[in-house]
Amino acid sequence: MDFRKQKLSIEEAKEMDMVQYLSLLGHEPSKIRNNDYWYRSPLRQEKTPSFKVNRKLNRWYDHGLGKGGNIIDFGIQYFDCSVGEFLKKLDGGFSFQEPLKSIPKREGEPEHQLKILKEIELSSYALIRYLERRKIPVEIATQYCLEVHYKLNAKSYYGIGFKNDSGGFEIRNPYFKASSSPKDITTVKNGSDEVTVFEGFMDFLSFKSIRENEVNNTSDFVILNSLSLYENARPFLESHKSIKLYLDNDAAGQKVARKALSIGNKYHDKSRLYRNYKDLNDWLVHIEKQQKKRLGSKL
Structure with missing residues (x-):
């Protein structure tokens, strides 16, 4: 594994994007209003989001606790650790794509700008930590994913690469989603x-991690990698007697699910399992750890 260490100063840490860091920890905003990102508090249990990050100021405030501050103030609360211990934790999570301000912010960069430099076994400490935050065991991820180093707009990065049937990659790291051609x-x-059927590979890995101990789990799988590819997948899907859909709980995902269900009774929508979450992985991240052993029968 890559355990490279970098000395990180307090001032450098304070410049790191709180929204991106919370995503690294598995926390996504419940709503966004201008520069304000609202979350269910990572520091305590709550149903109504009252934890706010002002992205322009890069500061947080937990209305339930009456506390706030910068990323370091958050980290020592979240991990119950010292400043020095938290800086060491940050080294592991932010070391693979620097400087932070150069990281692309948009999801759909033109594919021709992205060039794969090399494919290696998944070993980066930072990427493995990211998977752990998403509740994906590394032994599951390494069966299906590679560590992909790539160049985008003359800058070099790396991320978790999931290969499609035509040899292209879906690429993920805490800050960026990308695809290499062909899609x-x-x-x-x-x-x-x-x-x-899954919309994205994180949901597929989530499913496999939940059912990792089931020897007889021999279903075929399709990861669409984009809802726009649903029609491309239909001939393979409909060659099966039963088709289980684990699509996202957003408008686009549910629209495709409804369309599929209207085709025939082969299709079965399984999204009810995670109806209060955006997708299967989001559900997995938020459920209690002790529940995981009992989940296989629900899928």
Whole structure:
């Protein structure tokens, strides 16, 4: 593994984007209003979001606790640690894409700008920590993913790479989503008459991590990698007797699910399981750890 250490100053730490760091920890905003990002507090249990990050000021405030401050103030509260201990934790999470302000902010950069430099075994400490925050065991991720080093707009980065059927990659790290050409679906074929469908590979990995101890879990799988590829996937999907859909709980995902259900009774919408969350991985991140052992029967 890559355990490279970098000396990080307090001032450098304070410049790190709180929104991006919370995403690294598995916390996504419940609502966004101008520069204000509202969360269910990472520091305590709550149902109504009262933890705010002002992205322009890069400061947080927890209305329930009556406390706030910069990223260091948050870190020592979140991890119950010293400033020095928190700086060491930050080294592990932010070391693979610097400087922070140069990181692309948009999701859909033109594909021709992204060039794959090399593919290696997933080993970066920072990427593995990211997977851990998403509740994905590294032994599951390494079965299906690689560490992909790539160049974008003359800058070099790396991330978790998930290969599609045409040899392109879906690439994820805490700050950036990208795809390399050619774009395509990913199929995992086990010779089953049942197929399970996911919108993105993080949900697929979540499913596999929940059912990792089931020897007889032999479903075929399709990861769309984009909802726009649903029609491309239909011939393979409909060659099966049963099609289980684990699409996102947003308007676009549910629209595709409704369309699929209208085609015939082969399709089964399984999104009710995570109906209060945006997708299967979001649900997995938020459930209690002790529940994980009992989840396989629900899927």
